Amino acid sequence: MTKLFDALMTGLDEVDAFLAGEAAGYKVTLPAEIDVKGIRKRLKMTQARFSDTFGFSLDAVKHWEGGRRTPESSARAFLTVIAKNPAAVISALHPVQQPSRRSTAHPRSHA
Numbered sequence: 001m002t003k004l005f006d007a008l009m010t011g012l013d014e015v016d017a018f019l020a021g022e023a024a025g026y027k028v029t030l031p032a033e034i035d036v037k038g039i040r041k042r043l044k045m046t047q048a049r050f051s052d053t054f055g056f057s058l059d060a061v062k063h064w065e066g067g068r069r070t071p072e073s074s075a076r077a078f079l080t081v082i083a084k085n086p087a088a089v090i091s092a093l094h095p096v097q098q099p100s101r102r103s104t105a106h107p108r109s110h111a
Contacts, residue, residue: 030076036064039083053090054082 017023040050040061047065051058056075063069071079082089 028077030073031080034071034076034079034083036061036071036079039079040065042083043086053093054078055093 014023040047043050045053047061048058050056051061060069060071060075064071078089
């Protein structure tokens with residue numbers, strides 16, 4: 001329990017230092033290549049569904065999978081998150097719509 005607490009406190013101290021401008025941000029290491037087709041196949045999605053679900057153009061997905069283009073760093077970062085936790089991404093991008101509350105009040109009669 002103490003190790004967990006110490007790790008959490010260290011993390012909070014690092015966040016405080018970063019927010020106070022006392023420490024530099026973290027450098028993200030992205031993969032140079034990413035297997036878009038492998039990610040999509042693991043999710044059992046067609047190219048069209050994958051592009052619709054995650055906001056990529058269908059052409060981009062086709063080009064990435066065909067090796068004609070490489071995803072830019074921001075797309076590789078997003079694809080990495082999709083590969084690690086697709087449910088979280090889907091939940092964030094497609095929140096459940098709450099039914100709108102229509103007024104159930106009856107119109108007043110003007111008698």
